[in-house]
Amino acid sequence: MSRLFWVLLGFIILLSGLQWMVPSWVGRASAAWLGQHLHGPRPAVEISAIPFWRLGRGQFQLLVVRGRDLTVSGIVLHAVHLTWQNGQVGLSAKGQPVKVLRAGRIDGQVSMTAFQVARLIDQKGILSKTRVAFQGQNLMVSGVLPLAGRRVPITVRGPLVLGHGGTAVTFRPRVLDSATIPLSTSITVLQLSAFRLPIALKLTRLYLHQGQLTVNFQNRYFRAL
Numbered sequence: 418m419s420r421l422f423w424v425l426l427g428f429i430i431l432l433s434g435l436q437w438m439v440p441s442w443v444g445r446a447s448a449a450w451l452g453q454h455l456h457g458p459r460p461a462v463e464i465s466a467i468p469f470w471r472l473g474r475g476q477f478q479l480l481v482v483r484g485r486d487l488t489v490s491g492i493v494l495h496a497v498h499l500t501w502q503n504g505q506v507g508l509s510a511k512g513q514p515v516k517v518l519r520a521g522r523i524d525g526q527v528s529m530t531a532f533q534v535a536r537l538i539d540q541k542g543i544l545s546k547t548r549v550a551f552q553g554q555n556l557m558v559s560g561v562l563p564l565a566g567r568r569v570p571i572t573v574r575g576p577l578v579l580g581h582g583g584t585a586v587t588f589r590p591r592v593l594d595s596a597t598i599p600l601s602t603s604i605t606v607l608q609l610s611a612f613r614l615p616i617a618l619k620l621t622r623l624y625l626h627q628g629q630l631t632v633n634f635q636n637r638y639f640r641a642l
Contacts (some may be wrong), residue, residue, distance in 0.1 A: 418600070427547070428472060433574075436483035439466075439470075445462070448462040455489060457484070457487040458484065460483060464479070477503075479502055480501040483498050490611055494527050495527075496527065498525055502522045504519055505519035512537055521636075525633070525634075526633045531628060532631055535558070537607060538588070541604060543562070545562030555574055555576050556588055557574045558573050573590040573596065575588060577606070584609045584610065584619065586607040587603045588604045616636055620632055620633070621635055
């Protein structure tokens with residue numbers, strides 16, 4: 418009886434150690450994989466899977482990713498925080514994108530500085546030398562507009578809103594210099610499709626705070642394991 422007790426105790430201790438070590442190792446490996454695909458500092462990844470051997474099938478109860486100054490599909494983000502519950506992934510082949518086998522539930526947020534937002538607007542080709550400032554919940558955009566062979570400096574102000582069914586961040590200019598713009602117009606600043614993600618997401622909220630644009634998101638459809 419005494420020998421059986423110590424064998425069982427040793428087995429329990431071994432399993433407990435593996436339950437801690439395996440998710441930790443997978444988290445570090447995932448962070449390294451993300452670091453190879455994203456430009457910037459390696460993000461932090463935490464994974465929870467009970468029992469741990471579910472990770473062998475790509476299943477997990479919780480995956481948390483935190484990163485700063487990351488470039489995703491050419492878009493520079495100041496910060497990223499993602500929480501993924503009850504998901505399952507698989508690799509199709511070496512060097513190929515991750516395949517999402519079960520979406521579970523994803524919630525998260527990304528933030529961008531005024532300079533990063535200015536770069537996105539600059540890439541639209543409407544303005545050059547674009548500068549952006551946040552004023553309350555409004556955006557003030559200054560730049561140079563090519564007009565009839567001339568380069569005209571302008572400043573426009575207006576709100577940032579979620580558009581296109583929660584798939585884009587849109588700027589709606591309301592004031593040009595000191596005059597109200599009579600016609601409704603909009604500029605798509607950021608589109609989810611630009612990230613080329615393997616799962617359908619939707620934007621749920623945006624706000625301007627402490628010199629940053631923060632956008633919350635979640636996946637469109639989810640179900641528990």
